[in-house]
Amino acid sequence: MEVTTDKEGSLMATIRLDTSKQLKSIKxxxxxxxxxxxxxxxxxxxxxxxxxxxxxxxxxxxxxxxxxxxxxxxxxxxxxxxxxxxxxxxxxxxxxxxxxxxxxxxxxxxxxxxxxxxxxxxxxxxxxxxxxxxxxxxxxxxxxxxxxxxxxxxxxxxxxxxxxxxxxxxxxxxxxxxxxxxxxxxxxxxxxxxxxxxxxxxxxxxxxxxxxxxxxxxxxxxxxxxxxxxxxxxxxxxxxxxxxxxxxxxxxxxxxxxxxxxxxxxxxxxxxxxxxxxxxxxxxxxxxxxxxxxxxxxxxxxxxxxxxxxxxxxxxxxxxxxxxxxxxxxxxxxxxxxxxxxxxxxxxxxxxxxxxxxxxxGTQVECVSDTDGVFAIAATDGKKNALMLSNISGTNQALSIEGVDLTEARVSYIDDHRMLSWAPNARELKNNSVVLIEW
Known part of the structure; x- marks a missing residue:
């Protein structure tokens, strides 16, 4: 798998979404x-x-x-x-x-x-x-x-x-x-x-x-x-x-x-x-x-x-x-x-x-992570959407999320110190952490 980095040379995980492509029900x-x-x-x-x-x-x-x-x-x-x-x-x-x-x-x-x-x-x-x-x-x-x-x-x-x-x-x-x-x-x-x-x-x-x-x-x-x-x-x-x-x-x-x-x-x-x-x-x-x-x-x-x-x-x-x-x-x-x-x-x-x-x-939509150890699932009800990510790759990852506009999104993190706590953005997903993005 090709390894992507950001401008500073940090490892980057790219998440590609298409909310118009509905897959199946969330189980x-x-x-x-x-x-x-x-x-x-x-x-x-x-x-x-x-x-x-x-x-x-x-x-x-x-x-x-x-x-x-x-x-x-x-x-x-x-x-x-x-x-x-x-x-x-x-x-x-x-x-x-x-x-x-x-x-x-x-x-x-x-x-x-x-x-x-x-x-x-x-x-x-x-x-x-x-x-x-x-x-x-x-x-x-x-x-x-x-x-x-x-x-x-x-x-x-x-x-x-x-x-x-x-x-x-x-x-x-x-x-x-x-x-x-x-x-x-x-x-x-x-x-x-x-x-x-x-x-x-x-x-x-x-x-x-x-x-x-x-x-x-x-x-x-x-x-x-x-x-x-x-x-x-x-x-x-x-x-x-x-x-x-x-x-x-x-x-x-x-x-x-x-x-x-x-x-x-x-x-x-x-x-x-x-x-x-x-x-x-x-x-x-x-x-x-x-x-x-x-x-x-x-x-x-x-x-x-x-x-x-x-x-x-x-x-x-x-x-x-x-x-x-x-x-x-x-x-x-x-x-x-x-x-x-x-x-x-x-x-x-x-x-x-x-x-x-x-x-x-309710409904899973197309969502693909390009990085081993970074897991991603997105869902929609036709009006509201959410993306959940986790990182057990062993390294911190800069995040690039493509296919959706997250300008007004709410971002919440789980890690050693946070329990689904609000964050200003989703630019990084540290190792051993979880993020929920809602828009």
Whole structure:
């Protein structure tokens, strides 16, 4: 790629736009994992989700640290597996009812993971990460949970909840699944067939929330995994796809995870697309529903820029939805949005606010960056326009934006010191920074 410099010899990134060339809808890539519910079950911080336009909250690992044993999980709701599956008294919806009500009031659609929370101390003992004793009964329990939240069963609700995910990371070993590969494949088949028989196209079912495909994306995982782990994930995937194809198991979406840097995640996204096509499932949705590159850096410019780069890259990729892991408020690990001490949103939260500006405008327009590591997406509603840029190229870049008049544009930056703060112009995009331009 040709390297461009400005008059002073600085590296220059050129962005070329044509707002008359409309491409496709901006995708709901700014969804998140568990919401910022407090240990006291309060929605004090949910207004931040509303203000950022978060479209979905994937309900997995919900309040596992402090409210563990109360929310979402099958054993938290159906506490005695020997109880009558058709009796409302067998179900304890109390805390999950409250949580989903809080999400709906915040304008966020729940994305429900049917299964269990990860058991990080499974090396000592795992209590719930086991295959159900009766797959048919487990599927019926899932059915009644869906009926409670979407059809009003058991003094329930008529919420809009489209996505129902069957388990999480069964390829992760004993922390998530003590059974064999085939045990999970069969659980998926039994459950998916039962749920689609009950609800048809009123819901979307999928899985399996793969740990990720680092082995085909150049490695670069933050967990220092061994090659045999990479191979396990690939073997599990290929076994699953072959099984659902052979059994004609319903699947509306395939879900997968990545905690790798942007460029590795882009490779995974492309590989998933190729594999879905190969197996004859090119028509289903692809969900990256756990991701968080350099999560230990959350709250600085680099983390914000990496996250923004992934969002912008996948708008041009295959993924139909992404859910960052996650939006928790209690505890610093994997909290992508909030400072653990102040409970205030930091830089990465504002990348989602910026992306939501594109999402609200609705339609992606032609926008090309000539520089590796500088990502750009523009959107329009026919009257108003916005351009979002991120720089993880490793160097500061002077900016040349062609094809539009930005004389009256509003410019906002995110970096180590700014959180979508106003700036007088967009003449430079420093390394590890994000800019939003609106006109």
């Amino acid at each position: 709901p890539l700014h969804a998140g994992g568990q919401p910022p519910v407090t240990s006291a079950a309060k929605d004090t911080y949910f207004h931040y989700l509303t203000e950022a336009g978060i479209p979905y909250s994937r309900l997995h690992d919900v309040s596992g640290s402090f409210g563990g044993g109360k929310y979402v999980d099958i054993p938290n709701i159906f506490r005695d597996f020997d109880a009558d599956v058709n009796d409302p008294a067998s179900y304890d919806f109390t805390f999950t009812d409250l949580l989903i009500k809080q999400l709906v009031e915040a304008g966020v659609e729940p994305y429900y993971r049917l299964g269990v929370t990860i058991e990080n101390a499974a090396r000592v003992k795992a209590y719930y990460a086991h295959p159900p004793r009766d797959y048919d009964k487990w599927a019926q329990i899932c059915e009644h949970i869906i009926r409670h939240y979407t059809e009003g069963w058991a003094d329930g609700y008529h919420h809009k909840i489209a996505y129902w995910e069957i388990w999480n990371e069964p390829d992760n070993g004993r922390q998530m699944w003590s059974g064999s590969f085939e045990n999970y494949y069969r659980l998926y088949d039994v459950t998916a067939k039962h749920l689609k028989k009950c609800f048809g196209d009123k819901i979307k079912v999928g899985g399996f929330a793969s740990c990720g495909f680092y082995g085909v994306a150049g490695g670069n995982d933050p967990f220092n995994m061994k090659p045999e782990h990479y191979q396990r994930y690939l073997d599990f995937f290929h076994g699953f796809m072959a099984y659902v194809k052979e059994q004609s198991s319903p699947i509306d979406f395939f879900s997968w995870h990545s905690y790798a840097p942007t460029m590795n995640t882009i490779r995974m996204d492309k590989w998933v697309a190729e594999q879905l096509d190969t197996y004859g499932y090119g028509h289903i949705e692809s969900h990256l529903n756990e991701w968080n590159p350099f999560q230990e850096e959350a709250g600085n410019g680099h983390h914000a820029a990496e996250v923004a780069s992934t969002l912008l890259a996948l708008q041009n990729g295959r993924a139909d939805m992404t859910c960052i892991y996650d939006m928790r408020i209690d505890g610093p690990d994997y909290s992508a949005f909030f400072d653990a001490k102040t409970k205030l949103p930091h830089q990465t939260y504002y990348t989602f606010v910026a992306f939501n500006t594109l999402y609200k405008l």
